[in-house]
Amino acid sequence: xxxxxxxxxxxxxxxxxxxxxxxxxxxxxxxxxxxxxxxxxxxxxxxxxxxxxxxxxxxxxxxxxxxxxxxxxxxxxxxxxxxxxxxxxxxxxxxxxxxxxxxxxxxxxxxxxxxxxxxxxxxxxxxxxxxxxxxxxxxxxxxxxxxxxxxxxxxxxxxxxxxxxxxxxxxxxxxxxxxxxxxxxxxxxxxxxxxxxxxxxxxxxxxxxxxxxxxxxxxxxxxxxxxxxxxxxxxxxxxxxxxxxxxxxxxxxxxxxxxxxxxxxxxxxxxxxxxxxxxxxxxxxxxxxxxxxxxxxxxxxxxxxxx
Numbered sequence: 001x002x003x004x005x006x007x008x009x010x011x012x013x014x015x016x017x018x019x020x021x022x023x024x025x026x027x028x029x030x031x032x033x034x035x036x037x038x039x040x041x042x043x044x045x046x047x048x049x050x051x052x053x054x055x056x057x058x059x060x061x062x063x064x065x066x067x068x069x070x071x072x073x074x075x076x077x078x079x080x081x082x083x084x085x086x087x088x089x090x091x092x093x094x095x096x097x098x099x100x101x102x103x104x105x106x107x108x109x110x111x112x113x114x115x116x117x118x119x120x121x122x123x124x125x126x127x128x129x130x131x132x133x134x135x136x137x138x139x140x141x142x143x144x145x146x147x148x149x150x151x152x153x154x155x156x157x158x159x160x161x162x163x164x165x166x167x168x169x170x171x172x173x174x175x176x177x178x179x180x181x182x183x184x185x186x187x188x189x190x191x192x193x194x195x196x197x198x199x200x201x202x203x204x205x206x207x208x209x210x211x212x213x214x215x216x217x218x219x220x221x222x223x224x225x226x227x228x229x230x231x232x233x234x235x236x237x238x239x240x241x242x243x244x245x246x247x248x249x250x251x252x253x254x255x256x257x258x259x260x261x262x263x264x265x266x267x268x269x270x271x272x273x274x275x276x277x278x279x280x281x282x283x284x285x286x287x288x289x290x291x292x293x294x295x296x297x298x299x300x301x302x303x304x305x306x307x
Contacts, residue, residue, distance in 0.1 A: 097128035198227035
């Protein structure tokens with residue numbers, strides 16, 4: 001919070017920081033912890049906000065507070081305004097890889113990590129020895145964190161791209177079928193065999209988010225026998241070994257795993273989705289020199305895939 005009151009049209013702008021956190025946490029207690037303030041101070045700030053806007057803004061419902069219509073109306077604009085100040089006005093303009101101790105937050109699947117991001121971060125580590133990287137797998141919670149500016153880079157497929165934020169296409173891919181090299185489908189697999197086989201699929205997070213391939217098959221009425229669900233793309237090859245199970249995996253990933261496991265790679269015998277892997281960043285972070293540096297490293301590594 002600001003050291004002293006700064007007012008605009010009679011409103012103490014410090015109060016908007018408090019309101020932003022209250023709307024996110026829906027709790028005076030949690031907001032106080034986040035802001036490092038006492039609960040009475042946060043309650044008093046909420047009282048002043050209610051007086052200014054002539055609205056309750058948040059109402060107590062059981063253990064949580066529920067925003068009023070006015071509170072919901074203010075939530076987006078307040079966060080947008082605070083992000084503008086955070087990323088365009090108060091952020092540092094310079095970035096020195098040799099001395100920076102910045103922590104970059106990246107949301108990326110194990111697929112994109114294995115294919116591109118791991119090499120990019122290895123190079124980044126050599127160029128910026130004190131910089132840290134916090135990586136997490138995609139999940140619904142990350143969409144809000146991205147919009148709030150808490151995620152630096154999101155590497156995702158076009159189906160999960162967040163609108164109104166810039167992106168750069170890193171590479172294209174296609175789906176392939178992987179089978180155990182000692183199994184029934186080692187030589188080939190037809191569309192009829194593919195549909196009749198037992199499948200292993202990947203799902204992500206507690207919400208069991210489907211892959212782009214599973215979403216495509218569901219939209220086009222492709223029904224298969226799902227024998228196993230695993231929590232990552234990387235778990236698919238091990239799940240088919242010593243069995244006649246099959247899995248659908250992006251070809252670039254399959255090629256990497258074929259160097260490690262005794263698997264066979266076959267063309268997908270059905271029409272599959274167009275796979276475009278892209279990198280997104282918050283629209284207010286376009287002038288972030290550190291972010292631009294990291295994104296260029298990722299672009300360079302992705303460019304080597306088609307070189």
